[in-house]
Amino acid sequence: MSAVVFDLDGTLVDSAPDIQAAANRMLEGEGLAPLDLPTLISFIGNGLPKLVERVMRTRGIDPARHEELTQVTLAHYSADSSDLTVLYPGVRAALQALQAKGYALGLCTNKPEAPARDILRALGIEDFFAVVVGGDTLPVKKPDPAPLFTAFEALGEGARLYVGDSEVDAATAKAAGVDFALFTEGYRKGPVEQMLHKARFADFAELPEIAQALLTAG
Template identity: 55%
Template sequence: MDVSIVFDLDGTLIDSAPDIQGIANGLLAREGAEPISLAETRAFIGDGAAVFVARMRAARGIDEASQDRLLADFTGTYETAVTLTHPYPGVPQALADLRNAGARLGVCTNKPLRPTRAVLAHLGLSDFFEIVLGGDSLPVRKPDPAPLFAAFDALGGGRRVYVGDSDVDAETASRAAVTFFLFTEGYRKSAVEDLPHTAKFDAFADLPNLIRSMK
Protein backbone atom coordinates (compact mmCIF):
# COMPACT_ATOMS: atom_id res chain seq x y z
CA MET A 1 0.00 0.00 0.00
CA ASP A 2 1.94 3.00 -1.31
CA VAL A 3 0.11 5.71 0.60
CA SER A 4 0.81 8.32 3.26
CA ILE A 5 -2.15 8.99 5.55
CA VAL A 6 -2.28 11.98 7.90
CA PHE A 7 -5.00 12.14 10.54
CA ASP A 8 -6.53 14.97 12.47
CA LEU A 9 -6.82 14.12 16.18
CA ASP A 10 -9.72 15.60 18.19
CA GLY A 11 -13.03 14.50 16.71
CA THR A 12 -11.27 12.19 14.25
CA LEU A 13 -9.17 9.62 16.10
CA ILE A 14 -10.28 10.53 19.62
CA ASP A 15 -13.27 11.99 21.43
CA SER A 16 -11.54 14.41 23.79
CA ALA A 17 -14.48 16.76 24.35
CA PRO A 18 -15.35 15.47 27.86
CA ASP A 19 -11.84 16.19 29.15
CA ILE A 20 -11.73 19.60 27.45
CA GLN A 21 -15.15 20.42 28.90
CA GLY A 22 -13.83 19.54 32.35
CA ILE A 23 -10.90 21.93 32.01
CA ALA A 24 -13.13 24.69 30.66
CA ASN A 25 -15.73 24.37 33.38
CA GLY A 26 -13.08 24.41 36.08
CA LEU A 27 -11.84 27.73 34.71
CA LEU A 28 -15.36 29.10 34.36
CA ALA A 29 -16.26 28.12 37.92
CA ARG A 30 -13.31 30.11 39.21
CA GLU A 31 -14.59 33.08 37.19
CA GLY A 32 -18.06 32.71 38.69
CA ALA A 33 -19.47 31.86 35.24
CA GLU A 34 -21.93 29.17 34.16
CA PRO A 35 -20.45 25.94 32.74
CA ILE A 36 -20.46 25.12 29.05
CA SER A 37 -22.27 22.08 27.72
CA LEU A 38 -20.68 19.18 25.88
CA ALA A 39 -22.31 20.40 22.67
CA GLU A 40 -20.78 23.86 23.16
CA THR A 41 -17.41 22.26 23.88
CA ARG A 42 -17.49 20.32 20.62
CA ALA A 43 -18.53 23.46 18.73
CA PHE A 44 -15.58 25.43 20.16
CA ILE A 45 -12.95 22.76 19.29
CA GLY A 46 -10.96 22.79 16.06
CA ASP A 47 -8.96 26.00 15.74
CA GLY A 48 -6.47 25.55 18.57
CA ALA A 49 -6.38 26.26 22.29
CA ALA A 50 -6.37 30.07 22.04
CA VAL A 51 -9.47 30.11 19.85
CA PHE A 52 -11.20 27.59 22.12
CA VAL A 53 -10.59 29.80 25.14
CA ALA A 54 -11.73 32.88 23.26
CA ARG A 55 -14.97 31.18 22.24
CA MET A 56 -15.56 29.84 25.73
CA ARG A 57 -14.88 33.24 27.25
CA ALA A 58 -17.14 35.09 24.81
CA ALA A 59 -19.95 32.60 25.34
CA ARG A 60 -20.00 33.44 29.03
CA GLY A 61 -19.46 37.19 28.71
CA ILE A 62 -15.92 37.24 30.11
CA ASP A 63 -13.95 40.22 28.85
CA GLU A 64 -11.05 39.98 26.42
CA ALA A 65 -8.59 41.24 29.03
CA SER A 66 -8.85 37.81 30.68
CA GLN A 67 -7.79 35.91 27.55
CA ASP A 68 -4.07 35.50 28.26
CA ARG A 69 -4.61 34.49 31.88
CA LEU A 70 -7.33 31.97 31.00
CA LEU A 71 -5.28 30.56 28.13
CA ALA A 72 -2.28 30.06 30.40
CA ASP A 73 -4.47 28.27 32.96
CA PHE A 74 -6.08 26.18 30.22
CA THR A 75 -2.83 25.04 28.62
CA GLY A 76 -1.29 24.39 32.02
CA THR A 77 -3.95 21.76 32.69
CA TYR A 78 -4.36 20.43 29.16
CA GLU A 79 -1.44 18.01 29.18
CA THR A 80 -2.83 15.89 32.00
CA ALA A 81 -6.49 15.97 30.89
CA VAL A 82 -6.64 12.49 29.39
CA THR A 83 -8.78 10.35 31.70
CA LEU A 84 -12.14 10.91 29.95
CA THR A 85 -10.73 10.79 26.40
CA HIS A 86 -11.06 7.64 24.32
CA PRO A 87 -10.42 6.57 20.73
CA TYR A 88 -13.44 6.24 18.51
CA PRO A 89 -14.53 2.62 18.06
CA GLY A 90 -12.28 0.69 15.69
CA VAL A 91 -9.45 3.25 15.62
CA PRO A 92 -6.61 1.08 17.00
CA GLN A 93 -7.46 -1.85 14.73
CA ALA A 94 -7.80 0.37 11.65
CA LEU A 95 -4.42 1.98 12.35
CA ALA A 96 -2.84 -1.44 12.85
CA ASP A 97 -4.38 -2.77 9.62
CA LEU A 98 -3.20 0.23 7.62
CA ARG A 99 0.32 0.14 9.00
CA ASN A 100 0.58 -3.61 8.48
CA ALA A 101 -0.46 -3.06 4.86
CA GLY A 102 2.46 -0.69 4.39
CA ALA A 103 0.78 2.70 4.83
CA ARG A 104 2.81 5.46 6.48
CA LEU A 105 0.80 7.27 9.18
CA GLY A 106 1.00 10.72 10.76
CA VAL A 107 -0.99 13.20 12.83
CA CYS A 108 -1.57 16.88 12.07
CA THR A 109 -3.71 18.64 14.69
CA ASN A 110 -4.35 22.13 15.99
CA LYS A 111 -4.06 20.81 19.56
CA PRO A 112 -0.76 21.95 21.11
CA LEU A 113 1.99 19.38 20.66
CA ARG A 114 2.66 18.46 24.31
CA PRO A 115 -0.95 17.49 25.13
CA THR A 116 -1.16 15.78 21.74
CA ARG A 117 1.78 13.55 22.58
CA ALA A 118 0.46 13.02 26.12
CA VAL A 119 -2.95 11.78 25.02
CA LEU A 120 -1.53 9.58 22.25
CA ALA A 121 0.81 7.97 24.80
CA HIS A 122 -2.00 7.57 27.36
CA LEU A 123 -4.18 5.80 24.78
CA GLY A 124 -1.36 3.61 23.46
CA LEU A 125 -1.50 5.11 19.97
CA SER A 126 1.90 6.81 19.72
CA ASP A 127 3.73 3.98 18.01
CA PHE A 128 1.43 4.02 15.00
CA PHE A 129 2.67 7.42 13.83
CA GLU A 130 5.94 8.37 12.17
CA ILE A 131 5.26 12.12 12.47
CA VAL A 132 3.10 14.11 14.90
CA LEU A 133 2.60 17.85 14.41
CA GLY A 134 0.64 20.08 16.79
CA GLY A 135 -0.88 23.49 16.44
CA ASP A 136 2.28 25.07 17.82
CA SER A 137 4.77 23.02 15.78
CA LEU A 138 4.91 25.65 13.02
CA PRO A 139 4.24 29.41 12.98
CA VAL A 140 0.88 28.70 11.26
CA ARG A 141 -1.84 26.14 11.89
CA LYS A 142 -4.70 24.58 9.92
CA PRO A 143 -6.51 25.57 7.72
CA ASP A 144 -3.19 26.90 6.44
CA PRO A 145 -1.93 23.86 4.50
CA ALA A 146 1.70 24.25 5.63
CA PRO A 147 1.44 21.86 8.63
CA LEU A 148 -0.25 19.25 6.47
CA PHE A 149 2.44 19.58 3.80
CA ALA A 150 5.11 19.24 6.50
CA ALA A 151 3.53 16.05 7.81
CA PHE A 152 3.29 14.51 4.36
CA ASP A 153 6.86 15.53 3.50
CA ALA A 154 8.07 13.77 6.65
CA LEU A 155 6.26 10.58 5.65
CA GLY A 156 7.76 10.45 2.16
CA GLY A 157 6.20 9.37 -1.12
CA GLY A 158 3.04 7.65 -2.23
CA ARG A 159 -0.48 8.92 -2.58
CA ARG A 160 -1.43 11.50 0.04
CA VAL A 161 -4.66 11.10 2.03
CA TYR A 162 -5.85 13.35 4.82
CA VAL A 163 -8.48 12.06 7.27
CA GLY A 164 -10.43 14.56 9.36
CA ASP A 165 -13.82 15.38 10.78
CA SER A 166 -14.33 19.12 10.62
CA ASP A 167 -14.86 22.21 8.52
CA VAL A 168 -11.26 23.19 9.26
CA ASP A 169 -10.02 19.82 8.02
CA ALA A 170 -12.04 20.03 4.82
CA GLU A 171 -10.68 23.51 4.10
CA THR A 172 -7.13 22.40 4.86
CA ALA A 173 -7.37 19.45 2.48
CA SER A 174 -8.89 21.64 -0.21
CA ARG A 175 -6.13 24.23 0.10
CA ALA A 176 -3.51 21.48 0.01
CA ALA A 177 -5.23 19.79 -2.96
CA VAL A 178 -5.03 16.35 -1.34
CA THR A 179 -7.51 13.49 -1.10
CA PHE A 180 -9.80 14.04 1.90
CA PHE A 181 -11.71 11.33 3.76
CA LEU A 182 -14.37 12.78 6.08
CA PHE A 183 -15.17 11.01 9.36
CA THR A 184 -18.80 11.96 9.90
CA GLU A 185 -19.08 11.25 13.64
CA GLY A 186 -16.75 14.00 14.90
CA TYR A 187 -17.08 17.71 15.62
CA ARG A 188 -18.03 19.20 12.25
CA LYS A 189 -20.28 22.25 12.23
CA SER A 190 -21.54 22.01 8.64
CA ALA A 191 -23.62 19.36 6.93
CA VAL A 192 -21.65 16.56 5.30
CA GLU A 193 -22.83 17.57 1.85
CA ASP A 194 -21.50 21.10 2.39
CA LEU A 195 -17.94 19.92 3.03
CA PRO A 196 -15.75 18.96 0.05
CA HIS A 197 -14.53 15.38 0.43
CA THR A 198 -13.38 12.43 -1.64
CA ALA A 199 -15.11 9.87 0.55
CA LYS A 200 -16.94 9.76 3.87
CA PHE A 201 -17.21 7.10 6.55
CA ASP A 202 -18.89 6.74 9.94
CA ALA A 203 -16.97 3.71 11.24
CA PHE A 204 -13.21 3.23 11.36
CA ALA A 205 -13.62 -0.44 10.52
CA ASP A 206 -14.45 0.76 6.98
CA LEU A 207 -11.39 2.96 6.52
CA PRO A 208 -8.77 0.37 5.42
CA ASN A 209 -11.00 -0.87 2.61
CA LEU A 210 -11.78 2.71 1.56
CA ILE A 211 -8.06 3.36 1.28
CA ARG A 212 -7.53 0.16 -0.71
CA SER A 213 -10.36 1.02 -3.10
CA MET A 214 -8.99 4.44 -4.08
CA LYS A 215 -8.76 4.94 -7.83
Protein backbone atom coordinates in the same frame (compact mmCIF):
# COMPACT_ATOMS: atom_id res chain seq x y z
CA MET B 1 5.63 5.25 0.46
CA SER B 2 1.98 6.29 0.44
CA ALA B 3 0.89 8.11 3.58
CA VAL B 4 -2.25 8.67 5.63
CA VAL B 5 -2.34 11.62 8.03
CA PHE B 6 -5.06 11.95 10.66
CA ASP B 7 -6.66 14.72 12.63
CA LEU B 8 -7.01 13.88 16.34
CA ASP B 9 -10.00 15.43 18.17
CA GLY B 10 -13.26 14.14 16.79
CA THR B 11 -11.43 11.85 14.37
CA LEU B 12 -9.34 9.31 16.28
CA VAL B 13 -10.50 10.27 19.75
CA ASP B 14 -13.56 11.62 21.51
CA SER B 15 -11.73 14.18 23.64
CA ALA B 16 -14.49 16.74 24.20
CA PRO B 17 -15.21 15.74 27.83
CA ASP B 18 -11.59 16.45 28.86
CA ILE B 19 -11.55 19.74 26.94
CA GLN B 20 -14.85 20.67 28.59
CA ALA B 21 -13.42 19.87 32.02
CA ALA B 22 -10.39 22.12 31.45
CA ALA B 23 -12.50 25.01 30.17
CA ASN B 24 -14.92 24.67 33.06
CA ARG B 25 -12.09 24.65 35.61
CA MET B 26 -10.91 27.93 34.12
CA LEU B 27 -14.45 29.33 34.35
CA GLU B 28 -14.81 28.08 37.91
CA GLY B 29 -11.67 30.00 38.79
CA GLU B 30 -13.37 33.11 37.43
CA GLY B 31 -16.54 32.44 39.44
CA LEU B 32 -18.53 31.78 36.26
CA ALA B 33 -21.02 29.10 35.23
CA PRO B 34 -19.75 26.01 33.40
CA LEU B 35 -20.45 25.16 29.76
CA ASP B 36 -22.46 22.13 28.71
CA LEU B 37 -20.89 19.57 26.39
CA PRO B 38 -22.77 20.46 23.17
CA THR B 39 -21.71 24.10 23.53
CA LEU B 40 -18.10 23.13 24.16
CA ILE B 41 -18.09 20.78 21.14
CA SER B 42 -19.30 23.65 18.96
CA PHE B 43 -16.13 25.55 19.92
CA ILE B 44 -13.68 22.77 18.91
CA GLY B 45 -11.75 22.86 15.65
CA ASN B 46 -9.47 25.88 15.38
CA GLY B 47 -7.09 25.20 18.25
CA LEU B 48 -7.10 25.92 21.98
CA PRO B 49 -6.61 29.72 21.78
CA LYS B 50 -9.66 30.06 19.53
CA LEU B 51 -11.66 27.74 21.77
CA VAL B 52 -10.77 29.85 24.83
CA GLU B 53 -11.70 33.00 22.89
CA ARG B 54 -15.15 31.54 22.21
CA VAL B 55 -15.57 30.45 25.83
CA MET B 56 -14.64 33.93 27.02
CA ARG B 57 -17.04 35.61 24.62
CA THR B 58 -19.87 33.33 25.76
CA ARG B 59 -19.26 34.26 29.40
CA GLY B 60 -18.57 37.95 28.80
CA ILE B 61 -14.92 37.90 29.91
CA ASP B 62 -12.68 40.84 28.97
CA PRO B 63 -10.89 39.89 25.68
CA ALA B 64 -7.71 41.50 27.02
CA ARG B 65 -7.33 38.47 29.31
CA HIS B 66 -7.22 36.01 26.42
CA GLU B 67 -3.53 35.09 26.61
CA GLU B 68 -3.69 34.69 30.40
CA LEU B 69 -6.79 32.49 30.38
CA THR B 70 -5.54 30.43 27.43
CA GLN B 71 -2.51 29.52 29.55
CA VAL B 72 -4.74 28.73 32.53
CA THR B 73 -6.91 26.45 30.40
CA LEU B 74 -3.88 24.79 28.84
CA ALA B 75 -2.43 24.09 32.28
CA HIS B 76 -5.69 22.45 33.40
CA TYR B 77 -5.87 20.45 30.19
CA SER B 78 -2.23 19.34 30.23
CA ALA B 79 -2.68 18.06 33.78
CA ASP B 80 -5.63 15.85 32.80
CA SER B 81 -5.70 15.49 29.02
CA SER B 82 -6.71 11.84 28.83
CA ASP B 83 -8.85 11.07 31.89
CA LEU B 84 -12.12 11.05 29.93
CA THR B 85 -10.79 10.75 26.36
CA VAL B 86 -11.40 7.51 24.47
CA LEU B 87 -10.61 6.09 21.05
CA TYR B 88 -13.53 5.87 18.67
CA PRO B 89 -14.55 2.23 18.04
CA GLY B 90 -12.35 0.44 15.53
CA VAL B 91 -9.54 3.01 15.47
CA ARG B 92 -6.78 0.71 16.72
CA ALA B 93 -7.71 -2.08 14.29
CA ALA B 94 -7.83 0.40 11.40
CA LEU B 95 -4.39 1.78 12.24
CA GLN B 96 -3.03 -1.76 12.40
CA ALA B 97 -4.58 -2.61 9.03
CA LEU B 98 -3.20 0.55 7.38
CA GLN B 99 0.24 -0.13 8.78
CA ALA B 100 0.05 -3.73 7.56
CA LYS B 101 -0.68 -2.43 4.05
CA GLY B 102 2.60 -0.53 4.22
CA TYR B 103 1.25 3.00 4.61
CA ALA B 104 3.16 5.58 6.63
CA LEU B 105 0.97 7.21 9.27
CA GLY B 106 1.07 10.72 10.73
CA LEU B 107 -0.95 13.11 12.85
CA CYS B 108 -1.85 16.74 12.12
CA THR B 109 -3.93 18.41 14.81
CA ASN B 110 -4.67 21.90 16.08
CA LYS B 111 -4.26 20.59 19.64
CA PRO B 112 -0.92 21.66 21.16
CA GLU B 113 1.71 19.04 20.41
CA ALA B 114 2.55 18.04 24.01
CA PRO B 115 -1.02 17.12 25.06
CA ALA B 116 -1.57 15.47 21.68
CA ARG B 117 1.42 13.21 22.29
CA ASP B 118 0.24 12.58 25.86
CA ILE B 119 -3.12 11.36 24.57
CA LEU B 120 -1.54 9.09 21.95
CA ARG B 121 0.70 7.63 24.64
CA ALA B 122 -2.09 7.21 27.19
CA LEU B 123 -4.30 5.42 24.67
CA GLY B 124 -1.49 3.19 23.44
CA ILE B 125 -1.38 4.34 19.80
CA GLU B 126 1.69 6.61 19.83
CA ASP B 127 3.90 4.08 18.04
CA PHE B 128 1.68 4.07 14.94
CA PHE B 129 2.64 7.65 14.06
CA ALA B 130 5.97 8.55 12.50
CA VAL B 131 5.24 12.28 12.80
CA VAL B 132 3.04 14.45 15.03
CA VAL B 133 2.35 18.05 14.04
CA GLY B 134 0.46 20.01 16.68
CA GLY B 135 -1.21 23.38 16.77
CA ASP B 136 1.91 24.97 18.24
CA THR B 137 4.48 23.08 16.15
CA LEU B 138 4.45 25.83 13.49
CA PRO B 139 3.50 29.53 13.70
CA VAL B 140 0.25 28.71 11.83
CA LYS B 141 -2.61 26.25 12.37
CA LYS B 142 -5.08 24.46 10.14
CA PRO B 143 -6.82 25.39 7.84
CA ASP B 144 -3.49 26.85 6.72
CA PRO B 145 -2.02 23.92 4.74
CA ALA B 146 1.51 24.31 6.19
CA PRO B 147 1.00 21.89 9.12
CA LEU B 148 -0.40 19.23 6.80
CA PHE B 149 2.42 19.76 4.30
CA THR B 150 4.92 19.41 7.16
CA ALA B 151 3.40 16.10 8.25
CA PHE B 152 3.39 14.63 4.75
CA GLU B 153 6.91 15.84 3.97
CA ALA B 154 8.18 14.05 7.08
CA LEU B 155 6.60 10.83 5.78
CA GLY B 156 8.29 11.00 2.37
CA GLU B 157 7.16 10.89 -1.24
CA GLY B 158 4.04 9.05 -2.37
CA ALA B 159 0.25 9.25 -2.59
CA ARG B 160 -1.40 11.23 0.21
CA LEU B 161 -4.67 11.01 2.13
CA TYR B 162 -5.90 13.17 5.00
CA VAL B 163 -8.54 11.85 7.40
CA GLY B 164 -10.58 14.23 9.57
CA ASP B 165 -14.00 15.07 10.90
CA SER B 166 -14.54 18.80 10.55
CA GLU B 167 -14.95 21.75 8.23
CA VAL B 168 -11.46 22.88 9.28
CA ASP B 169 -10.03 19.53 8.14
CA ALA B 170 -11.88 19.65 4.84
CA ALA B 171 -10.61 23.18 4.19
CA THR B 172 -7.06 22.16 5.09
CA ALA B 173 -7.11 19.24 2.68
CA LYS B 174 -8.48 21.46 -0.08
CA ALA B 175 -5.79 24.09 0.53
CA ALA B 176 -3.12 21.40 0.44
CA GLY B 177 -4.51 19.72 -2.68
CA VAL B 178 -4.83 16.41 -0.83
CA ASP B 179 -7.67 13.86 -0.95
CA PHE B 180 -9.88 14.01 2.16
CA ALA B 181 -11.74 11.16 3.86
CA LEU B 182 -14.43 12.38 6.26
CA PHE B 183 -15.26 10.60 9.52
CA THR B 184 -18.91 11.53 9.95
CA GLU B 185 -19.24 10.81 13.68
CA GLY B 186 -16.97 13.59 15.00
CA TYR B 187 -17.34 17.30 15.69
CA ARG B 188 -18.41 18.80 12.36
CA LYS B 189 -20.74 21.77 12.57
CA GLY B 190 -22.88 21.31 9.46
CA PRO B 191 -24.26 18.69 7.06
CA VAL B 192 -21.91 16.18 5.45
CA GLU B 193 -23.18 17.22 2.03
CA GLN B 194 -21.78 20.73 2.49
CA MET B 195 -18.23 19.45 3.09
CA LEU B 196 -15.82 18.67 0.26
CA HIS B 197 -14.59 15.08 0.57
CA LYS B 198 -13.51 12.17 -1.62
CA ALA B 199 -14.99 9.55 0.71
CA ARG B 200 -16.84 9.38 4.00
CA PHE B 201 -17.28 6.73 6.66
CA ALA B 202 -19.02 6.25 10.00
CA ASP B 203 -17.20 3.03 10.95
CA PHE B 204 -13.41 2.81 11.10
CA ALA B 205 -13.62 -0.74 9.76
CA GLU B 206 -14.34 0.89 6.39
CA LEU B 207 -11.25 3.09 6.36
CA PRO B 208 -8.51 0.65 5.22
CA GLU B 209 -10.44 -0.15 2.00
CA ILE B 210 -11.24 3.52 1.44
CA ALA B 211 -7.59 4.45 1.90
CA GLN B 212 -6.41 1.76 -0.49
CA ALA B 213 -8.90 2.85 -3.15
CA LEU B 214 -7.95 6.53 -2.92
CA LEU B 215 -4.20 6.01 -2.59
CA THR B 216 -4.06 3.74 -5.63
CA ALA B 217 -6.47 5.71 -7.81
CA GLY B 218 -4.93 6.86 -11.06
